[in-house]
Amino acid sequence: MAGTNPYVNIETPPLPGQAYQITIISEGEPHVLTVDPRHLPYDRSGQVGSILDICEGNDIPLEHTCGGVVACSTCHVIVREGLESCNEPTEDELDQLEEAPGLTIKSRLGCQCVPNGSVPVVIEIPGWNRNAVKETPHD
Numbered sequence: 614m615a616g617t618n619p620y621v622n623i624e625t626p627p628l629p630g631q632a633y634q635i636t637i638i639s640e641g642e643p644h645v646l647t648v649d650p651r652h653l654p655y656d657r658s659g660q661v662g663s664i665l666d667i668c669e670g671n672d673i674p675l676e677h678t679c680g681g682v683v684a685c686s687t688c689h690v691i692v693r694e695g696l697e698s699c700n701e702p703t704e705d706e707l708d709q710l711e712e713a714p715g716l717t718i719k720s721r722l723g724c725q726c727v728p729n730g731s732v733p734v735v736i737e738i739p740g741w742n743r744n745a746v747k748e749t750p751h752d
């Protein structure tokens with residue numbers, strides 16, 4: 614699902630300047646990928662070149678309930694390495710992140726976090742986040 618959030622002004626971060634390596638740890642399993650900016654976007658969810666975009670394009674599950682428009686926190690990821698190469702979070706992203714379980718100082722919304730390719734990046738998808746979404750009981 615993709616779309617726009619009419620209540621949030623989302624700026625488009627610059628694409629990576631060159632190909633770079635990203636490791637995405639999902640359910641304890643590392644997926645080592647090369648992101649080539651010439652092949653972006655991989656999908657239509659979140660910012661072009663975002664962690665969500667990369668996950669979607671490589672069949673790595675990452676929850677994104679709102680479709681990547683900064684209206685949830687289900688795409689919460691932890692940038693273990695390479696945070697300095699990522700765009701700055703907006704106030705709207707920081708507001709949504711406050712709702713994420715297991716928040717850390719290296720937390721970002723996967724749909725808004727776009728590395729610039731200057732260094733390798735290591736991303737962890739927190740298992741508790743995905744499980745919390747899937748185990749929420751319905752009324």
Ligand code: FES
Nearest residue numbers: 677679681688724
């Ligand atoms: S998918 Fe909802 S904020 Fe990222």
